Amino acid sequence: MRIDVVTLFPDFVRQCAAVGVVGRAQQRQLLQVETWNPRDHATDHYRTVDGRTCGGGPGMVMLIEPLRAALQAMREAAPEPVHVIYLSPQGARLTQGRVEALARRPRIALVCGRYEGVDERLLAHEIDEELSIGDYVLSGGELGAAVVIDAVGRLQDGALNDAQSAEQDSFxxxxxxxxxxxxxxxxxxxxxxxxxxxxxxxxxxxxxxxxxxxxxxxxxxxxxxxxxxxxxxxxxxxxxxxxxxxxxxxxxxxxxxxx
Missing domain, CATH: 1.10.1270.20 (tRNA(m1g37)methyltransferase, domain 2)
Known part of the structure; x- marks a missing residue:
């Protein structure tokens, strides 16, 4: 299985995915985790990825273009169709049943928001599903992405030393x-x-x-x-x-x- 993560903090995601069961799954080539930084696709000198919210108010919103370019590069990097997920407190609650369904997909992508979130137009046109790991707000989607990677990665055949461990888990x-x-x-x-x-x-x-x-x-x-x-x-x-x-x-x- 392949998991792509669109994030402003790729080192954090890679470090989370390098340890424990998920790290072992990658070593065994059961799981591939790749990161894509929207800042690499910004076109101005300052590599800007956010702008002020329309209508006024506090906080910034992630811009369409750098995210869209990162998603395009991500899609072109591998031939498998990809199911794109935005980590958001407004999404459907992540459950073990949903994790099991995601684990059966050959490829998913996790989009990590920051600031006040992502421009709604990009969500409407580029995102297949929104998921929440709980009814609370975090500084960004990276922790949620790490949760999804761990939950999905450990279900890959051969990731656990004893397959019955997953069968006996809570939920x-x-x-x-x-x-x-x-x-x-x-x-x-x-x-x-x-x-x-x-x-x-x-x-x-x-x-x-x-x-x-x-x-x-x-x-x-x-x-x-x-x-x-x-x-x-x-x-x-x-x-x-x-x-x-x-x-x-x-x-x-x-x-x-x-x-």
Whole structure:
């Protein structure tokens, strides 16, 4: 997969994409990340990429021409059709389902705004989709682009050392992930639940599913309302609820000892 990023801060994007799973995906040639700086396509002596907003008011707006030229150069750099995304708090919320859909595309481009944003005419004619990583405002789209690159890059076949890691992530089945433990088995902070040490894979699977259902019910009931539960899941969720009601909570928001 190829991801092109149009940004005034290409070094930041390249550095974010060079580490961890995404960096390994690039080393394995599973993912290619390229950057395009609109300032390289500015035509004046000062390499201007922004102008005052029409109608008055504070802040500057990114100019059409440098962005349009950068997008044109980006499109001509590779033969694959490209889906162009503008990172914006006004866009649709980025979800795991949307990430999975983007990960199946051969090529996407991420346009990072700055200042007060981008001239609306360019958005109307050059952008296929607007995405938001949350209901808040950042100084620019680079952090949002880094989030998309990481979320999409890790889903490329072979990027993770164990493919099941992605399958068990939070949101992959519409639920939050279950809790995880490692050594030591016994610690002053508590013990690893016995079921995880039992070697009974069926019991472990059932426990993990119950915890996943219960955590989603406690922390993100909005997600649970969107999931169609089978008979086993409904039974496990009812079991979790009953145990929760009886349980002496030792942490805020039900985040103490697991049930």
């Amino acid at each position: 992959s089945n519409g639920l939050l992930d279950c809790p995880h433990y490692t050594k030591p088995v016994h610690d002053a902070l508590g013990d690893v639940p016995e079921v995880l040490l039992s070697g009974d894979h069926a019991a472990i699977r059932r426990w993990r599913l119950k915890q996943s259902l219960g955590r989603t019910w406690l922390r993100r009931p909005d997600l649970l309302a969107q999931v169609v539960l089978d008979d086993e899941s409904r039974s496990l969720l009812d079991e979790f609820r009953r145990e929760y009601m009886r349980h002496d909570q030792s942490g805020p928001n039900g985040r103490g000892t697991e049930i």
